[in-house]
Structure formats: structure tokens, C-alpha cells
Amino acid sequence: MIVIENITKIYQTRRGSVTALDGVRLEINDGEFVAVQGPSGSGKTTLLMTIAAMLRPSRGHVIIDGHKLYQMSVGKRARFRAREIGFVFQMFHLIPYLTVIDNVLLAAGVTADKNPTARAMELLNVLGLRDRAQHKPSALSAGEKQRTAIARALLNNPTLLLADEPTGNLDPANADVVLNHLSAFHKHGGTVILATHSRRAEQLVDRTVHLQNGVIGNSAGCSPSN
Amino acid sequence: MKILSLIAKEIRHRWINFLLAVLAVTIAVAMFVSFCTAERASERETARIMLTMGYNLHILPENTDIDRFLLTGLSDGTMPEQYLEKLASRKGFSYNHLLASLQRKMKLRGVEIVLTGLAPELCPPGHKKPPMIYQIEHGTAYVGYRAAEKLGIEEGDLLELEDKKLKVVNCLKEQGGIADIRIQCHLHDAQQILHLPDRISQIQAVDCLCFAPTDDPVSILRSQIKSVLPDAQVLQSRSMATARTRQRRMIRDIFAVVMPGIAIACGIWIAVLTMMNVRDREHEIGILRAVGYGAGRVLLLFLGRAVVVGLLGAMLGFLFGTALAQYFGPGVFKITAPTILSPQLAWLLWSLLLAPVFSAIASFIPTVLAATMDPAAILTEE
Ligand SMILES: Nc1ncnc2c1ncn2[C@@H]1O[C@H](COP(=O)(O)OP(=O)(O)OP(=O)(O)O)[C@@H](O)[C@H]1O
Numbered sequence: 370m371i372v373i374e375n376i377t378k379i380y381q382t383r384r385g386s387v388t389a390l391d392g393v394r395l396e397i398n399d400g401e402f403v404a405v406q407g408p409s410g411s412g413k414t415t416l417l418m419t420i421a422a423m424l425r426p427s428r429g430h431v432i433i434d435g436h437k438l439y440q441m442s443v444g445k446r447a448r449f450r451a452r453e454i455g456f457v458f459q460m461f462h463l464i465p466y467l468t469v470i471d472n473v474l475l476a477a478g479v480t481a482d483k484n485p486t487a488r489a490m491e492l493l494n495v496l497g498l499r500d501r502a503q504h505k506p507s508a509l510s511a512g513e514k515q516r517t518a519i520a521r522a523l524l525n526n527p528t529l530l531l532a533d534e535p536t537g538n539l540d541p542a543n544a545d546v547v548l549n550h551l552s553a554f555h556k557h558g559g560t561v562i563l564a565t566h567s568r569r570a571e572q573l574v575d576r577t578v579h580l581q582n583g584v585i586g587n588s589a590g591c592s593p594s595n
Numbered sequence: 596m597k598i599l600s601l602i603a604k605e606i607r608h609r610w611i612n613f614l615l616a617v618l619a620v621t622i623a624v625a626m627f628v629s630f631c632t633a634e635r636a637s638e639r640e641t642a643r644i645m646l647t648m649g650y651n652l653h654i655l656p657e658n659t660d661i662d663r664f665l666l667t668g669l670s671d672g673t674m675p676e677q678y679l680e681k682l683a684s685r686k687g688f689s690y691n692h693l694l695a696s697l698q699r700k701m702k703l704r705g706v707e708i709v710l711t712g713l714a715p716e717l718c719p720p721g722h723k724k725p726p727m728i729y730q731i732e733h734g735t736a737y738v739g740y741r742a743a744e745k746l747g748i749e750e751g752d753l754l755e756l757e758d759k760k761l762k763v764v765n766c767l768k769e770q771g772g773i774a775d776i777r778i779q780c781h782l783h784d785a786q787q788i789l790h791l792p793d794r795i796s797q798i799q800a801v802d803c804l805c806f807a808p809t810d811d812p813v814s815i816l817r818s819q820i821k822s823v824l825p826d827a828q829v830l831q832s833r834s835m836a837t838a839r840t841r842q843r844r845m846i847r848d849i850f851a852v853v854m855p856g857i858a859i860a861c862g863i864w865i866a867v868l869t870m871m872n873v874r875d876r877e878h879e880i881g882i883l884r885a886v887g888y889g890a891g892r893v894l895l896l897f898l899g900r901a902v903v904v905g906l907l908g909a910m911l912g913f914l915f916g917t918a919l920a921q922y923f924g925p926g927v928f929k930i931t932a933p934t935i936l937s938p939q940l941a942w943l944l945w946s947l948l949l950a951p952v953f954s955a956i957a958s959f960i961p962t963v964l965a966a967t968m969d970p971a972a973i974l975t976e977e
């Protein structure tokens with residue numbers, strides 16, 4: 370269970386402060402597939418980063434399974450993130466000098482998985498990247514890069530998968546592939562929060578949350594399924 | 596993934612960047628090592644010089660009245676010209692210049708002058724030093740300032756001394772000393788004029804060396820000279836020696852200022868390069884933190900690289916710097932070169948210790964700053 374308690378995020382810049390999230394309250398059940406929609410600049414990325422323990426909010430709490438994320442020490446939060454949360458970025462964020470398999474294994478050192486390489490190969494297999502394991506990101510298509518990022522996000526068997534416009538840089542066919550993988554993770558009991566503009570995503574999710582100027586509007590679509 | 600293999604992969608990927616960083620450390624260390632080696636050599640050379648060298652001696656004939664010599668600067672006795680060769684060829688007697696002369700006060704057209712016959716200056720075999728004083732050709736003369744004025748002599752004039760004619764090739768500028776009343780010519784011309792064939796009145800030995808460690812090098816030099824010239828008197832002229840010593844001390848003082856300067860400059864250089872590497876890789880730090888790396892692991896990754904750069908640069912720099920000192924050192928420090936310019940293992944250890952520490956310290960602060968930032972703050976920055 371994820372509880373987002375009255376979160377406000379104000380970015381301080383040299384040209385004044387920007388309120389990206391303004392008192393957001395949200396509860397997401399375990400195993401739920403939630404889409405976050407909203408216009409550009411409405412705060413989707415900010416919200417996902419905050420839930421992913423990567424961005425400290427100015428006010429409010431994020432509580433995952435009873436753990437208040439931003440009351441943990443930096444190191445403890447990093448370990449929690451490694452264990453429990455997978456994150457897929459719109460910009461992929463792969464390390465250019467590492468091969469596909471090494472990028473996927475990047476997170477392996479942090480947890481005590483017995484055989485991370487076997488797990489990584491299994492994921493690459495599922496994601497259709499087995500033949501690309503030894504390639505550098507520069508040799509991959511956008512879709513392959515994003516699937517590599519998904520493999521990296523799933524390596525440590527997280528309970529929560531966050532995806533920030535993972536299909537934003539992909540053609541429709543590749544976008545479908547990525548969405549199907551998120552959906553598969555959800556079907557295996559994982560919680561997914563997806564920031565997207567995609568229409569197609571709406572058919573897969575349990576619920577859609579609308580963000581506007583950092584405030585949550587009416588939740589359209591289905592009610593929580595479980 | 597293991598930190599070490601991550602470091603190795605980053606280095607392989609950014610190998611130009613890595614080589615540049617190693618090169619920077621190499622140059623810094625090489626400069627440091629070669630300067631240190633040179634400075635050490637210079638210091639020892641100076642110490643040695645101060646202990647045993649820089650003694651300028653007057654070697655005077657037995658029958659010279661020392662009191663009068665001190666008073667007038669002129670030796671009234673004479674000794675055979677062969678003494679010069681004898682002294683020059685004595686084994687173990689080391690010097691930079693030997694200057695034999697025959698000097699006599701005389702009257703020329705009612706004007707008192709000092710006729711000075713100079714033998715060509717002798718340098719030790721193998722040394723090629725420019726003469727300290729000009730060489731004077733046969734049949735020519737250099738005329739001091741006052742002598743020229745009083746006698747109305749100009750360059751190009753023919754000067755008649757006894758039965759000898761000398762062409763004036765140079766009228767000297769005012770010196771404010773005995774030189775102003777000298778007429779200088781070749782030793783053999785002076786011998787002819789004064790009817791003192793094969794005689795000289797003094798030998799000046801400049802920069803005499805004594806290799807025995809002793810508090811009283813002059814007495815050793817004296818006895819060395821006495822062993823070839825038993826009937827000579829030896830005087831030490833101190834003022835010249837201290838002037839030379841002072842000059843050498845100045846060089847050492849310059850080193851004392853320059854060395855810390857170089858050390859600091861090298862440190863800053865390494866620091867700037869390392870900081871640039873960390874800044875270049877902030878995005879990477881964001882990714883590592885996003886997948887769950889703690890600040891400690893990120894720090895280990897960057898400090899590890901800094902240490903690799905430092906160690907490699909230190910080793911290459913030491914080799915390079917030592918080679919540099921070996922190559923150029925002997926030309927500068929002739930005496931101590933063979934012993935002192937050998938590789939200084941202590942400097943290798945210092946470089947191996949300091950270069951990695953320098954680059955690690957330099958990368959520490961920017962890495963800590965980047966590693967403790969929220970990953971999102973780095974990743975959303977474009
Ligand atoms: N690092 C930052 N510093 C200052 N302001 C920021 C920063 N990141 C985001 N913002 C601002 O916060 C607001 C929300 O940004 P955010 O990236 O969360 O929006 P978004 O919904 O993800 O937009 P998009 O659909 O374009 O990705 C925007 O007005 C943005 O300009």
C-alpha cells in the first residue's frame with residue numbers, strides 16, 4: 370500500500386520558486402495499475418520521482434508498506450529503492466559504456482541476489498534482447514533501450530514499478546511491447562504507476578489519476594479493482 | 596556488478612580522458628621528481644662548494660714581501676713561468692682557472708703605470724670555459740682608463756715600451772681600482788719589456804677544489820701546492836670566494852621558493868582534472884543512485900578511479916622525471932651528478948603515496964556533493 374500524504378514539491382530556482390506538486394493526496398493499493406495523466410508541466414515526473422524515493426518533497430510524506438521514505442537515512446532509502454522499486458525513465462538513462470547485460474546488472478551489487486546474471490539473462494530473454502546482451506546502448510534502437518531499462522528495473526524483483534512516459538520516445542509498435550511488459554508485471558501481482566499520454570494505456574490500467582498544475586483532479590475511469 | 600570491473604569499464608570507454616588524466620599526473624610528478632632530484636643535487640653541490648670550493652688563491656714567489664703585496668696588490672718577487680704548467684698538471688689539484696701574470700710598476704713618459712703581462716688562462720683538461728679575463732694577443736695592449744687619459748692614448752695607437760712596440764687594441768672603461776693604471780699585454784711581451792724572460796710574479800687560482808672533508812680546506816690546498824711548488828707562498832683571497840658562495844646560496848633560496856610553488860601548482864592541476872571528471876559524470880551518478888547505489892558505493896567508484904590514475908601517473912612520472920634529471924642533471928651539476936642523480940627511491944614512494952591521495956582528495960568533495968544529491972535532481976537536469 371502506497372500512501373501519498375499531502376505532498377507539496379516546490380523547486381527553488383534562481384528565478385524564483387516553482388510549485389510542481391500542491392498538496393497531492395493519493396492511495397494506491399498493492400497490485401494496482403495506475404496511470405497518471407496530465408498536460409506537460411503538470412507534475413507527473415515530479416510525483417513519480419517522489420514516490421520512487423528519488424526526490425524529497427517540500428512537505429508531506431510518502432509511506433510505502435508503513436515505511437516513511439523521507440524519514441529514512443539517505444543510505445537506507447537507497448537500499449529500499451534498490452530492493453522494492455523499479456523505475457523506467459522516458460530518457461532511458463542507460464550508462465553508455467556498459468553493455469546491455471552490464472546495464473541490467475548495475476543494480477545487482479546492491480542486493481544479495483544469488484545469481485543475478487541468470488536472472489538478467491532470463492529478463493533479456495523475455496524482453497527479446499537475448500542477442501543484444503553484449504551490445505552497448507549506442508547500438509540499440511529506442512525500443513531496445515527502453516526494454517533494457519525495463520529489464521534493469523525488474524532485476525531485483527521489485528514490488529513497485531514506476532514508469533515515466535516509457536513510451537514517449539517510441540513508435541506505436543514498440544510502445545505496445547513496453548506497455549505489455551508493464552501489464553505482465555502487473556498481472557504477476559506487481560504495483561505499477563505509469564505516467565503517460567497514451568490512449569492505449571487507459572485500456573490496461575485499473576485507474577487513471579489526472580494531474581493539473583500539481584493538483585489531482587477527478588479520477589476518471591475505473592475504481593480500484595482490489 | 597563489482598566496483599572494480601565498473602571502474603575498468605569506464606576507463607576503457609573514456610580512455611582518452613583517462614590517458615589525459617594520467618598524463619597530467621605524470622607530468623606533475625615528473626616535474627616534481629626532476630626538480631626534487633635536481634634540488635637535492637644542487638643542495639649537495641652547494642654544500643660541497645661551501646665546504647671545499649670557491650677558494651681563490653694567490654700563489655706568490657718565495658721572495659715576495661707579503662706585506663707589500665697586501666698593501667699594493669703587486670708581487671715584487673718572481674718565479675719561473677714553468678710553475679704554471681707544473682701546477683696545472685698536478686694530479687688531485689682541482690681548479691677552474693689558472694691565471695699567471697708578470698706585473699711591475701714602472702714609469703712611462705713620467706706617468707706611473709703597472710705593466711701586466713698575462714699568460715693565456717689555463718682551464719683543467721676537458722673543461723671548456725670562456726676565459727674570465729680577455730686573452731691578449733702578442734704585440735697588443737689593453738690600456739687602463741687613467742693611464743690612457745694621462746698618456747693621451749687612443750685605440751689604434753702604437754705604444755712604445757722600452758724596445759717593444761704594442762698596438763693599443765682597447766682602452767678600458769673606468770674601474771675605480773688598480774686596473775685603471777694598468778697596461779696589459781701578453782706575458783711574453785711583458786717579459787721582454789721587463790727583461791725577465793720566463794719569469795712570472797704571481798699565479799691566481801680561481802675556484803680551487805678540495806675533495807677531502809675537512810674544516811680547513813685551505814691548508815690542504817696549500818700543502819697540495821707546496822708539494823709541486825715548494826718555494827711558493829699561498830694566500831687566500833676571501834672576498835671573491837664569499838661573493839661566489841653568496842651567489843650559490845641565492846640559487847638555493849630560489850629553489851626553496853620554487854619547490855613548494857611547483858608542489859602546490861601540481862596539486863591544483865590534479866584537483867581540477869579530477870573535479871572535471873566528476874562533473875562530466877554527474878548524470879551517471881544520478882543513474883547509479885536511482886538504481887539504488889548508496890553514496891558510499893558511488894564514492895568508492897570515483898575514488899577508486901582517482902587512485903588508479905594517481906598510481907599510474909606516479910609511476911610513469913617517476914620514471915620520466917628521473918630520466919629527465921639523469922639527462923639534464925649532469926650538465927648542470929658536474930661534480931655531484933654521478934652519485935646524486937641516481938634514481939631516488941624515496942621519491943617513488945612519495946609519488947606513489949601523494950599522487951593518488953591528491954587526486955582522491957580532489958575528487959572527494961565533488962563526488963560527495965553529487966552522491967548525496969537526490970538522484971532526481973541530477974536526472975531531471977539536462
Ligand atoms: N529541477 C527543476 N527545477 C525547477 N523546476 C522544475 C524542475 N523540474 C520540474 N520543474 C517544474 O515543475 C513543474 C512540473 O514538472 P514535471 O517535470 O513534473 O512535469 P511533467 O508533468 O512531467 O511534464 P512533462 O509531461 O512535460 O514531462 C514544471 O512547471 C517544471 O517546469
Ligand SMILES: [Mg+2]
Nearest residue numbers: 413414415533
Ligand atoms: Mg515528465
